[in-house]
Amino acid sequence: MAPATQILFLIHVTTIIYLFSYCLRHFHLYASTPLQPLRIALYFPFLEEIRKNVKFLQ
Numbered sequence: 001m002a003p004a005t006q007i008l009f010l011i012h013v014t015t016i017i018y019l020f021s022y023c024l025r026h027f028h029l030y031a032s033t034p035l036q037p038l039r040i041a042l043y044f045p046f047l048e049e050i051r052k053n054v055k056f057l058q
Helices: 003-025 036-057
Strands: none
16 A cells, blocks of 8 residues: 555544544434434444444454
């Protein structure tokens, strides 16, 4: 992997992890709203992306 590609990949992964942790941090606010299932559905792509990246790193 070229160094530039690796740096971009790391930025991509850290951004996803940051967004995911941000979602989790504010999850207690969303849990009481009627939109909870919708919000959970919106977080699912992040989980998939992290899973793919973890497989890629191994």
